[in-house]
Amino acid sequence: MSTITADTRPVASASGARPAERMRRAARRWRYLTNAGAAILSVVLLVWTLAPLYNMVMVSFESEGDVFSDHLWPPKASADSFWIVLTQGYWYLEYFWHQFGNSVFIGVMVTLLVLVIGSLTTFSVGRMRIRNGWLITNAALLTYVIPASFLAIPFYLIMQHYGLQNNPWSVIAVLVTFATPYAIFIFQEYGRSIPLELDESARIDGASPVQIYFRIYLPLMAPALVAVGTYALLLAWNEYLYQFLLLSNKQSMTVPVALAQFLNSDVAPWNYMMATAIIYALPPIATYYAFRNRMSSGLTMGGVKG
């Protein structure tokens, strides 16, 4: 009895010998320790995460002579580099907006095609339950696990045979090929949550497959479409190898290719390069944070499903 009352009564006396008090102190000390550990870990994580990004911003704010000196923030910080990039005021940047337009065109086309092809395929396999549809799903899974860079050399030669050198459609074809499998998985996973009876009843009412696809399937799949669309856009924005191999002249190349060419040139003005990099990175960051919740749920499904 006495122990129970000692437990429940607030112990204000200085008698530290009581076990309950000692345990509470130990718990408090343990909480302090874990909190301190969490704080240290947070600082480490912040520095680790932000260092390369800080470097990008810092270099872009450097003026001409600053690049080659020791400092942690440019002594004469200026935003001139951004202005020069935006007005194409440097010979390496003379097609900047054109190349940016190429990137946007490729990104938008890839997104649209991935959504159309992916949703049509899953509609046929998952909703209409066509016989042997698993063959298609397995083919997609297999494509998902082939490293894209391993196919680059034959792909380049094939595109040369087709005469699609310097044609953005060659890049679009590659990106659609490697992004659609992911779309098929996400759509199939997501489609399981939509009852098949909906399609059945529409079918009994005489709706054609095309009507079911447009009126029932697509509207209900909207969240998955957004997740996959974001994924495809970011994939196209991130991809470098194929764009570098397939697009080589200044008119047809995209921003990443131009950036890398910049890097390999003898006179690399790092401040202009980093300013270009930041401008190029802004649209995906905005897209990512706008659709973050939907995308991460989609990505977790896809990351695990294959």
Next chain:
Amino acid sequence: MTTLSAIEFGRPAARARSLWRYWRGGLRGSEFTWALAFLVPYIGVFFAFVVYPVFYGLWMGSEPKLYTEVFSDPIYQQTVINTLVFVAFGVNLKLFFALMLSGFFMRPGWWVKGLLMIFVLPWAVPELPSFISIHWMLNGEWGLLNNALYILFGIDGPSWLNSRWLALGAAVCSHIWRWLPFWTVILLAGRMSIPQEIYDAAKVDGATGLRRFAHVTFPLLANLYLVLTLLATIFLLGNFNTVYFITGGGPANSTHLLATLGIRDAFDLANPRLGVAVVMSALPLLIPLVIILMRRLKNTEVQL
């Protein structure tokens, strides 16, 4: 009795329908045509851009003579070791940290959520700008890292990209920097899907802290963790951007991976067949991994 005979009566009809199902999968004539038509775009893409390049590649790399040339190349021998080191450290460090950090991000509090928002930035920024930035950051003379080391601690840092192992280490770290958020978010979702009741039950049984992790959390995440390891290994085997932009394969071609060496042989040395052979030499490792992964994904339903 009556019910039995009713079943007997219905059986032939059911059999006929199942045969019909066998051919059409329960679709009416015009519906079957539509279903096929919906599949045409993906089948077209698959054959034109997957099957054709794969077979073209296999044909290009089918001469045995190529492989004796590849295997006797000292750069290639270094590359194989680099690739194994890169994959082993890259995958395991990345997933281990992701597993630990996902536990950290489970903590309550607004600032942990805020930190997560910042922590996922490397994943939102395109790969190329960040890697170029890291490349310059690691410059021995003018890079931010050595400047910071000198100004803050008075240490003269090494030139990170001028020695093989430091450069390879830098590439592994850059890869982890870029992809850690992605895997952390996946494992975080995995942890969140574990019902609270299980933890409550474990608490009653006295499992807290490390023991809770060892006996409750990890066993439940183990399958997911294994699948992620396989997936990450396959992805990393074909990784191109990291080494290409962080080290450029240098110094003296000593930090190439199979993917970057393949591209170098095919385009810088203008010998596409040699490049294909370099890449194909990864198949003995890649194919078993793919088979195991496909089996895993099919047999065990990985729930998130």
